[in-house]
Amino acid sequence: MKSKPLTRTNLRSLDLSSYSEISIVIPAFNEGINIAKAIEAIRTFEAAHEPFKEIIVVNDGSKDHTKSIVLECEGVLLLDKQQNEGKGAAVRDGMLRAKGDWVLFLDADMSTPIEEIDKLIPQTEEHDIIIGSRNLPDSYKVSDQPLYRRWMGKSFAYLVRWISGLSFRDTQCGFKMMNRKSLESIFPEMKVLGWAFDVEILLLAQKKDFAVAEVPIVWIDRTFSSKVQPIKTSWEMLLDLIKMRMRS
16 A cells, blocks of 8 residues: 655654654765764764664765764764765755655754754654754853854844844754655755755745744853864855845
8 A cells, every 4th residue: 555645644743662663864975984983972862762773974075084973883874975965965865865754964063953843843742844943042051152152143144134034043053854845845946065065945835834843952162173164164154145145
């Protein structure tokens, strides 16, 4: 018997015992220093709860030993890209490869701990997409970013609201969960492959009338492993915002 398509009416919400229905996607570019710790943290969480549907690491053309480390991790699916295309492309490819009814993508440095997924799950009853936020009143930053990174973040948030009209407090937190209907509708249409891809996800979600919840999370600054080059990244993100505006 052919299964029904996943819609808001027949895709049931999750509860705190539904981890086996969730796929985990981790984009990774030169994350040799972090990736083993990330996988270990997820395995520890699974041991205390239940296994996730799958763990997918997207190696985005890393030049370090990220690939070899992942290959040594039993039960982890490696999606290996020969060329570095950007975080947006890595997330897109991993999300479309995932098999879970819900798929969470998170950063390899675990700036948002995997335990924070328990704050997202209750929102699945009424929402298609749930995004973690560092900037809500109940968000908690264990350690803050350097001044220049905070300035970049606030400036970009202002530009996002001004250029796109999105009202979210934090579009860029790398901790987002989507149901299958929304990700299969949004990711094939994505054009932005770099750091501003989160904004495009939310713009397409708004255009397609998907319900989005923004949830406060715990966040730990990991500047020692940051891949962000302030001037270059800021310029690229601004150009991507302008292109998104022109396409809308």
